[in-house]
Amino acid sequence: MKKILVLTLALIMALSCFTALAEGIKVGIINLDPSESGYRQANVKNLTDTFTAENGYDATFVTAPTADKQLEAANGFITDGVQYILVSAAETTGWDEVLEAANEAGIKVFLFDRMIDCDPSLYTAAVVSDMRQEGETAVAWLESLGLEEYNILHIQGQLGSAAQVGRSDPLTEKCEAEENWTIVREGTGGDSWDPNEARKIAEAAINAGESFNIVYAENDGMADGVVQALDAAGITHGVNGDVIIMGFDCNKWALEKLLAGEWNYDGQCSPFQAEVIDGMIKTLEAGGEIEGLNELNQIISVEKGFDATTITQEDIDNYGL
Amino acid sequence: MTNQKKWVASLSQLLIPLVALGLLLLFNLFRDPGFFSIQVAVNNSGNRVLTGNLISIIDSASELAIIAMGMTLVTAACGGQDISVGAVGAISGAVLVKVLQAFGGITLGTILVALVVACLATICFKLFNGTLVAVFKIQPMIATLILYSCGRSIAYWINGDATPQLSSPVVSAIGMTIPGIPIPTPIFLVLLVGLLLALVFRFTNISLYTQSVGINQGAARLNGINPVVIKLLSFVLLGVCVSVASLIGVCRLGQLNHKTLLVDIEMDAILAVAIGGNNLGGGKFKLSGSILGAYIIQMLTTTLYAMKVSPVNVKAYKAIVIIVIVVAGSPVVKEKLTQLWKRLRGGTAGARKEVG
Numbered sequence: 314m315k316k317i318l319v320l321t322l323a324l325i326m327a328l329s330c331f332t333a334l335a336e337g338i339k340v341g342i343i344n345l346d347p348s349e350s351g352y353r354q355a356n357v358k359n360l361t362d363t364f365t366a367e368n369g370y371d372a373t374f375v376t377a378p379t380a381d382k383q384l385e386a387a388n389g390f391i392t393d394g395v396q397y398i399l400v401s402a403a404e405t406t407g408w409d410e411v412l413e414a415a416n417e418a419g420i421k422v423f424l425f426d427r428m429i430d431c432d433p434s435l436y437t438a439a440v441v442s443d444m445r446q447e448g449e450t451a452v453a454w455l456e457s458l459g460l461e462e463y464n465i466l467h468i469q470g471q472l473g474s475a476a477q478v479g480r481s482d483p484l485t486e487k488c489e490a491e492e493n494w495t496i497v498r499e500g501t502g503g504d505s506w507d508p509n510e511a512r513k514i515a516e517a518a519i520n521a522g523e524s525f526n527i528v529y530a531e532n533d534g535m536a537d538g539v540v541q542a543l544d545a546a547g548i549t550h551g552v553n554g555d556v557i558i559m560g561f562d563c564n565k566w567a568l569e570k571l572l573a574g575e576w577n578y579d580g581q582c583s584p585f586q587a588e589v590i591d592g593m594i595k596t597l598e599a600g601g602e603i604e605g606l607n608e609l610n611q612i613i614s615v616e617k618g619f620d621a622t623t624i625t626q627e628d629i630d631n632y633g634l
Numbered sequence: 635m636t637n638q639k640k641w642v643a644s645l646s647q648l649l650i651p652l653v654a655l656g657l658l659l660l661f662n663l664f665r666d667p668g669f670f671s672i673q674v675a676v677n678n679s680g681n682r683v684l685t686g687n688l689i690s691i692i693d694s695a696s697e698l699a700i701i702a703m704g705m706t707l708v709t710a711a712c713g714g715q716d717i718s719v720g721a722v723g724a725i726s727g728a729v730l731v732k733v734l735q736a737f738g739g740i741t742l743g744t745i746l747v748a749l750v751v752a753c754l755a756t757i758c759f760k761l762f763n764g765t766l767v768a769v770f771k772i773q774p775m776i777a778t779l780i781l782y783s784c785g786r787s788i789a790y791w792i793n794g795d796a797t798p799q800l801s802s803p804v805v806s807a808i809g810m811t812i813p814g815i816p817i818p819t820p821i822f823l824v825l826l827v828g829l830l831l832a833l834v835f836r837f838t839n840i841s842l843y844t845q846s847v848g849i850n851q852g853a854a855r856l857n858g859i860n861p862v863v864i865k866l867l868s869f870v871l872l873g874v875c876v877s878v879a880s881l882i883g884v885c886r887l888g889q890l891n892h893k894t895l896l897v898d899i900e901m902d903a904i905l906a907v908a909i910g911g912n913n914l915g916g917g918k919f920k921l922s923g924s925i926l927g928a929y930i931i932q933m934l935t936t937t938l939y940a941m942k943v944s945p946v947n948v949k950a951y952k953a954i955v956i957i958v959i960v961v962a963g964s965p966v967v968k969e970k971l972t973q974l975w976k977r978l979r980g981g982t983a984g985a986r987k988e989v990g
Contacts, residue, residue, distance in 0.1 A: 348797070351797055354797075507893075509887065510894075520686070520690055520936065520940055537888075546675065547685055550678055
C-alpha cells in the first residue's frame with residue numbers, strides 16, 4: 314500500500330513538473346491574413362518563429378482580415394485569461410472598449426506593425442513602422458527628381474488602415490499645396506490590397522485617355538498590377554521609361570525589378586517586430602521596466618527608401634522580404 | 635423544323651443580348667467616338683501591342699467567357715449553378731504553381747505539364763461537386779457551397795507561400811502578348827476553348843443529351859441516356875474551363891494570390907449565362923449567348939470606367955443595367971412583347987394563340 318502511494322505521488326510530481334515545463338507565458342497574437350502580401354507573410358513567420366514553446370511561450374495565433382473578426386479574437390483572449398495580447402489592427406479605430414477590458418483584466422497589450430487610434434495608456438508599447446514617415450520619405454524622393462509636372466496615378470491600400478493613411482496623407486497634402494502636383498486618378502486595391510483591382514484602375518485610366526507620369530502604389534503587389542496594365546497598353550516605365558513606378562514593402566522580387574530598372578522606387582516597411590516585443594515581455598517578466606518609448610509609447614523601426622539608380626544586389630539580400 | 639425556322643429560333647434567344655450589346659455600342663459611339671479607337675504601341679519589353687477600349691474589353695473578359703461556357707453546360711444539365719468556380723480556380727492556380735516550382739524552371743513544356751496536372755486536380759474537385767449533385771441529388775447551389783467556402787483555404791494549404799511569383803517570358807506570353815503578335819493571348823485561349831467545345835458538340839451527341847437530361851431526366855433515362863454520366867460530364871468540362879481561366883489569371887499578373895485569383899467570378903459567370911438568354915432551370919442552352927453575356931458584362935464595366943465612375947460605384951451602376959437586361963429577357967416581358975409585335979403586324983393575329 315505504501316509503495317503504491319509513493320509511486321502515485323512520484324507520478325503526480327513528475328506530471329506536474331511536465332505540465333509546468335509546458336506552461337509558458339500565455340500570449341494571444343492577432344494578425345492579418347498572411348496571404349494578404351509578402352510583407353504580411355514575413356511578419357506572421359517572424360512572430361511564429363519567435364513566440365515558440367522553446368522560447369518560453371504558450372502562444373495562440375489568430376489571423377483575420379477584418380476588424381470585427383479581430384475584435385472577436387481579442388475578446389476571446391481576454392476570456393481565456395492570457396497575459397499578453399499582441400495586435401496588428403485591420404482598422405485604426407474601434408478598439409477602445411476591448412483595450413479597456415484587457416486593462417481591467419490585467420492583460421498587457423502590445424501593438425505591432427500598425428497603430429491604433431486610442432489613448433496611449435491603453436497599451437504597454439507599440440512597435441511600429443512610422444507609416445507617415447514612409448510616405449514622407451517617398452514624397453521627398455519624388456520631389457528630389459525635380460520634374461516639371463507631377464501627374465500621379467494613386468493606388469491606395471485598404472482604406473482606413475494605418476499603412477494606407479500614413480502613405481496617402483503626405484502625397485495628398487503635397488498635391489494640395491503644389492500647383493504642378495496633380496492626382497490624375499485615385500483608386501484602391503481594397504481590403505486585400507488586390508493587384509488585379511489595381512490593374513483594372515490603371516487600365517481604366519489609360520483607356521480614358523488620362524495621362525500620368527507617376528504611379529504611386531501603396532504596396533508592391535498593386536504596383537505590379539499597374540505595371541501589367543502599362544505593359545498591355547504599350548506604355549514604357551522605369552528608369553528609362555515614361556512612367557515612374559513607386560511601390561512599398563521591399564519584397565525581394567520588387568527590389569529585383571528596381572535593380573533591373575523596371576521600377577524606380579520602393580519604400581521599406583520592416584515586418585520584423587517580434588524580437589523587440591519578445592525582449593520587452595522578458596524584461597517585464599523579470600520585473601524590469603521598458604525603456605526607450607516616446608510620448609506615444611512607441612518604438613519606431615528605422616526604414617529606408619530604395620532608388621533604382623543606386624540599389625545594389627547587397628541591398629536586395631539584406632532588405633528583401 | 636426547317637433551317638430557316640431553326641435560325642429564327644436561335645436568333646430569338648440571342649435577341650436580347652444582341653440588342654443590349656448594340657445599345658451599349660451605340661451609347662459609346664454617341665458619348666465618345668474615340669472609345670473605339672485602337673492603336674499600336676510598344677511596351678517595356680519591346681513588344682508591339684494593340685491598345686484601346688475594345689481590345690481591353692475582349693481581353694479582360696477572357697476568364698469570364700471561358701468559365702461562362704462551362705457554367706452553361708452545368709446549368710443546362712443540372713438545372714442549377716456551380717458557385718465554387720472561383721475558389722476551385724484558386725486551387726487550380728495553386729496546383730499549377732506547385733508543379734512549376736517542383737520543375738524549377740518555367741518553359742512552355744513545364745507549363746503544359748503543370749496545366750494538365752492542374753486540370754486533373756480541378757476535375758477531381760468538380761467531380762466531387764458533380765457526385766453530390768448527380769448521385770446524391772443535392773441542390774447544386776448547396777453542393778457547391780462547400781467548396782465555395784473552403785476552396786481558397788485548400789489553395790493556401792497546397793501552396794503555403796502567400797504570393798508566389800512566376801517570372802518568365804513564357805508566363806507573360808500567355809498572360810499578355812506573344813512577341814510579334816500584338817493581340818493579347820487570352821483572346822486566343824477563349825477561341826481555343828470555344829473551338830474545342832464546338833468540335834465536341836459537332837462530333838458527339840453530348841449537346842443533345844445534355845439538353846434532354848436538363849429538360850426531363852426521366853424521359854432521358856427511358857431513352858437510354860444515363861443522367862448521372864451526363865451531369866458528371868458537364869462538371870468535368872467545367873473543370874477544364876476553370877483550369878484554363880485560372881492559368882490566364884495567374885499568368886496575367888505573373889503571381890498567384892489565393893485570395894484574389896478569379897474572385898467573385900462565379901456570380902458574373904451565372905449572370906453571363908442568364909444574360910445570354912439561357913434558362914437557369916436547365917434544358918436548352920446556347921454557348922454563344924453566354925459568351926456574348928460575358929462580353930456585355932465587361933463592356934459595361936469598361937464603359938463605366940471610361941465615364942470616370944469611381945470603382946466603388948461601378949457595381950451599383952452595373953446592377954441597374956443588368957436588372958434592365960434580365961427583366962427584358964424574362965418570359966413575361968418576352969410574351970408581352972411578342973403579343974405587342976403581333977398586334978402591330980396583323981391586328982387580330984395577336985388574339986390567336988400561337989400553334990407550334
